[in-house]
Amino acid sequence: MSTDATETAPTAREWQLAARPNGWPQPSDFRLVERELGDLSPGEVRVRNTYISVDPYMRGRMDDVKSYTPPFQLDEAMTGGAVGEVVASRSDNLSVGDTVLHFYGWRDTVQADAAQFQKTPDIPGVPESVFLHVLGMTGLTAYYGLVDMAEIKPGDAVFISGAAGAVGTVAGQIARLKGASRVIGSAGSAEKVELLTSKYGFDAAFNYKDGDIVGQLRAAAPDGIDVYFDNVGGEHLEAAISAFNLGGRAAICGMISMYNSTEPPAAPRNLAQLIGKGLTLRGFVISRNMERFDAFAAEAGEWLSNGQLRYDETVVEGVDRAAEAFLDMLGGANVGKMLVRVG
Numbered sequence: 001m002s003t004d005a006t007e008t009a010p011t012a013r014e015w016q017l018a019a020r021p022n023g024w025p026q027p028s029d030f031r032l033v034e035r036e037l038g039d040l041s042p043g044e045v046r047v048r049n050t051y052i053s054v055d056p057y058m059r060g061r062m063d064d065v066k067s068y069t070p071p072f073q074l075d076e077a078m079t080g081g082a083v084g085e086v087v088a089s090r091s092d093n094l095s096v097g098d099t100v101l102h103f104y105g106w107r108d109t110v111q112a113d114a115a116q117f118q119k120t121p122d123i124p125g126v127p128e129s130v131f132l133h134v135l136g137m138t139g140l141t142a143y144y145g146l147v148d149m150a151e152i153k154p155g156d157a158v159f160i161s162g163a164a165g166a167v168g169t170v171a172g173q174i175a176r177l178k179g180a181s182r183v184i185g186s187a188g189s190a191e192k193v194e195l196l197t198s199k200y201g202f203d204a205a206f207n208y209k210d211g212d213i214v215g216q217l218r219a220a221a222p223d224g225i226d227v228y229f230d231n232v233g234g235e236h237l238e239a240a241i242s243a244f245n246l247g248g249r250a251a252i253c254g255m256i257s258m259y260n261s262t263e264p265p266a267a268p269r270n271l272a273q274l275i276g277k278g279l280t281l282r283g284f285v286i287s288r289n290m291e292r293f294d295a296f297a298a299e300a301g302e303w304l305s306n307g308q309l310r311y312d313e314t315v316v317e318g319v320d321r322a323a324e325a326f327l328d329m330l331g332g333a334n335v336g337k338m339l340v341r342v343g
Contacts, residue, residue: 010036010037011034011035011036011037011109012034012035012037012107012108012109012110013032013033013034013107013108013109013319013320014032014033014034014035014077014078014106014107014108015030015031015032015033015077015078015106015107015319015322015323016030016031016032016033016074016075016076016077016078017029017030017031017062017072017073017074017075017076017078018030018031018074018075019074020062020063020064020074021059021062021063024330025059025062025326025327025330027323027324027327029062030323031075032319032320032322032323037109037111038111040088040089040090040111041090042090043090043091043113043114043115044089044090044091044111044112044113044114045086045088045089045090045091045094045100045111045112045114045117046086046087046088046089046109046110046111047084047085047086047087047100047102047104047109047110047111047117048084048085048087048108048109048342049082049083049084049104049105049107049108049109049110049319049342050083050084050085050099050128050129050341050342051082051083051084051128051129051132051315051339051340051341051342052080052081052082052105052106052107052319052322052339052340052342053080053081053082053105053132053133053337053338053339053340054080054105054322054325054326054329054338054339054340055080055081055166055329055338056165056231056254056256056259056329056330057069057254058072058078058080058326059259059330060259068285068287068288069285069287077104077106077107078105078106079103079104079105079106080103080105080106081101081102081103081105081132081136081137082101082102082103082104082105082110082132083099083100083101083102083120083128083129083131083132084099084100084102084110084342085097085098085099085100086098086099086100086117087109088111089114091114093114093115094114094117094119098119099119099120099128100117100118100119100120101117101118101119101120101131101132101136102116102117102118103116104116106322107319108319108342123135123301123305126304129313129315129337129339130304130311132337132339133166133170133311133313133336133337133339134170134300134304134309134311134337135297135300135301135304137286137287138166138167138170138337139170139296139300140286140290140292140293140296141167141253141286142167142168142170142171142174142229143170143174143292143296143299143300144284144286144289144292144296145167145171145229145251145253145284146158146171146174146175146178146227146229146251147174147178148284148289148292149249149251149252149282149284150227150228150229150249150250150251150282151249152175152178152179152180152227153179153226154178154179154180154181155179155180155181156175156179156180156181156226156227157180157181157182157183157184157221157223157224157225157226157227157245158172158175158180158182158183158184158225158226158227158228158229159184159185159186159217159221159225159227159228159229159240159243160172160175160183160184160185160186160228160229160231161185161186161208161228161229161230161231161232161236161237161240162186162187162231162232162236162254162256163185163186163187163192163196163200163202163205163231164185164187164188164192164193164195164196164335164336165231165334165336166334166336166337166338167231167253167254168185168187168229168231169196169200169310169311169312169336170309170311171229172185172196172200172201172202173200173201173303173308173309173310174309175227175229176201177303177308177309180227182203182204182221182223183201183202183203184202184203184204184205184206184217184220184221184225185200185202185204185205185206186205186206186207186208186213186216186217186232186236187205187206187207187208188207188208188209188332189207189209189332190207192205192207192335193205193206193207195312195335199310199312200310204220204221205220206219206220208232208235208236213235213236213238213239214235214238214239214242214243216239217239217240217242217243218242218243221243223245224243224244224245224248225240225243225244225245225248226244226245226247226248226249227248227249227250227251228240228244228248228249228250228251229250229251229253230250230251230252230253230254230255231253231254231255231256232254232255232256232257233252233254233255233256233257233258233265234255234257234258234265234266234267234268235257235267235268236257237250237252237255237267237268238267238268238269238270241268241270241271241273241274241279242270242273244273244277244279245277246277246278247277247278247279247280248277248279248280249279249280249281249282250279250280250281250282251282251284252281252282252283252284253284256330259330311336311337312335312336312337313336313337313339314329314333314334314335314336314337314338314339315339315340315341316328316338316339316340316341317340317341317343318340318341318342318343319340319342319343321340322340325338325339325340326338
């Protein structure tokens with residue numbers, strides 16, 4: 001059994017939800033508190049977080065509604081993906097110095113039963129942060145959406161909305177690796193559009209803030225699309241339906257354009273086209289499909305090692321800026337994965 005390390009973190013700083021947002025979240029909806037940590041019980045470990053993840057789905061957890069994942073509770077610590085180092089252990093399974101993945105984000109330190117933590121594999125040259133995106137849930141989301149939900153085939157033309165985000169950048173690359181004939185993406189700035197075509201191998205991309213999403217997609221995909229990976233919803237989904245060829249398939253991953261809305265969306269208004277075109281729209285929640293992780297990791301690990309899979313990170317320094325990072329991510333300030341380096 002591992003022995004206790006020198007006590008270096010007798011307290012933990014953690015973020016709580018102070019109020020449920022009405023529309024766009026405000027800084028006052030969050031509260032950073034400090035609390036004492038008790039002694040470790042047998043079987044427990046204490047982990048000092050290195051990186052924590054802030055993700056679009058967390059906005060839904062701030063509403064007190066029934067969903068695929070329980071809502072955050074007011075005045076209680078928020079949760080999310082994180083990677084960190086074991087600094088004290090009373091477990092036979094994890095030792096001081098081990099790097100672990102877990103779901104106790106939004107804080108600098110956590111202690112819990114060792115069964116709640118997964119030791120990360122040691123891959124030379126790969127930083128631990130990638131286990132929160134390319135080699136973690138982000139990458140698996142992109143892989144599962146394209147391969148299992150949209151059933152991508154060689155020669156398919158693929159459109160990805162929110163393409164400069166963490167999931168979108170990975171999805172575009174996987175589409176290419178799976179034999180897509182054309183990969184098109186939408187993003188929210190000219191700089192992100194350029195990044196998609198210069199770094200991530202997209203054949204075409206457009207700035208949705210320029211308007212006329214239907215027209216821009218038609219120009220980027222003059223022969224139509226066969227697969228749509230949806231991170232945005234709303235007008236993007238409407239444009240994809242218009243651009244679909246017969247038998248088109250959509251993987252509905254997220255609808256970030258609606259997360260802060262207080263009124264029902266105006267689009268899509270063309271759902272009748274599903275009938276004549278024989279379209280398939282399939283929503284999914286990746287946490288219900290973790291059995292696909294091993295197959296994904298085997299392919300993605302090889303792609304990453306040989307340089308076929310690239311990524312960007314937007315890193316905000318300090319756990320005290322986690323709420324700021326989350327709000328910036330919702331506003332599209334990130335390129336690739338938005339992370340908080342705890343420090």
